[in-house]
Amino acid sequence: MTATRNPAAAFYASPTARGIAALLRGLHRVSPDLGTRVALHLFFTPMPTKWLARSRAVPRPWVERRLPFEGGHISVWQRSDVEPGRPRVLLVHGWAGDAQQLRDQGDTLAAAGFDPLLLDLPAHGRSSGWRSNLLQWVRALFAVSARFGPWDGVVAHSLGALATAHALARGLPARRAALLALAPPPAQFMRWFAQAMGTGDALAARMRGRVEQREGVSLGHFEPTWLGERVGQPTLIVHDRGDVTAPLSGSETLVAGLPAGRLHVTEGLGHRRLLSDPAVMRLVSSHLAAAQPPALRVV
Structure with missing residues (x-):
């Protein structure tokens, strides 16, 4: 099993981040309730900031469409050159990412005969909002599925993969x-x-309790053991052995519980490079094409 590291420690190592951590520790000592609210505000704000993704030019044939969602909108991207009736695949990015990270995979799927749809999750890419959370992501997945699904396949990365599994x-x-x-x-x-902020596990416990109370969902329902018993679709999991952001052990636990799961371990690709690795993209396309039936309903 891969040793678990704390990726947040390196992320919050800059002088500015250390100042923020010191401020949060002070608030936490004076008022645990206020410290928890500020911590959640920070925790649910994706970094780096998203205006770069909003201004980035996206080449054709990809075109953006916007769907109303929770007082704002979510952006989806489709290829204008794909004929109707193809099997449709949803592609989902991770935290602090955006839909364009999966454009190469979408192009590979289009060349293999699929109709790919890229999603900018709330507070990411060109979707509206500046803060989001995993439960809102799950709601966004169901919202876009109500308009464009059902799906012949879904491809998802990192925290987007966790939201998708849920x-x-x-x-x-x-x-x-x-x-x-x-x-x-x-x-x-x-x-x-909480460890990176220097506040200890007490803050993490309060953050969890606040989120579960507000959302009405146990965060235990995102644990690999809970998911493994409930995801019935044939599922390919791809994970790099040296990933320091997301330890391999989570994928190993999930695949052990899946009734139709397969784990493919890569070497030297890290957390994000596997998104544009040609061998990984071909593997994903082959998995989605296996025993391909006629296309599902197309809107």
Whole structure:
């Protein structure tokens, strides 16, 4: 099993971040309730900031469409040169990422005969908002599926893969799934965050309690053991052995519980380079094309 590291420690090592951590520790000592609110505000704000993704030019044939969502919108991207009736695949990015990270995979799927759809999750890419959380991501997945699904396949990266696995366990309509660099569950990220801030596990416990109370969902439902018993789709998991952001152990635990799971371990690709690795993209396409039936309903 891969040793668990704390990726948040390196992220919050800059002088500015250390100042923020010191401020949070002070608030936490004076008022644990206020410290928890500020911690959640920081925790649910994706970094780096998203205006670069909003201004980035996206080459044709990819075109953007916007769907109303929770008082704002979510952006989806489709290829204008794909004829109707092809098997449709949803592609989902991770935290602090955006849809364009999966454009190479989308192009590979289009060349293999699929109709790919890229999603900018809330507060990411060109979707509206500046803060988001995993439960909102799950709702966004169901919202876009209500408009464009059901899916012949879904491909998801990192925290997007965790949100997708939870959505699949809750009935997201998809025939097959490919999960890339599966992120640890949110309770683990909260512990890492609290450790990096120097506040200890008490803050992580309060953060978890606040989120579960507000959302009405146990964060235990994002644990690999819970998901493994409930995701029934044939699922390919791809994970790099040296991934320091998302330890391999989470994917190993999930695949052990899946009734139709397969784990492919890469070397030297890290957390994000596997998204554009030609061998990985071909593997994902082959997995989604296996025993391909006629295309599902196309809107």
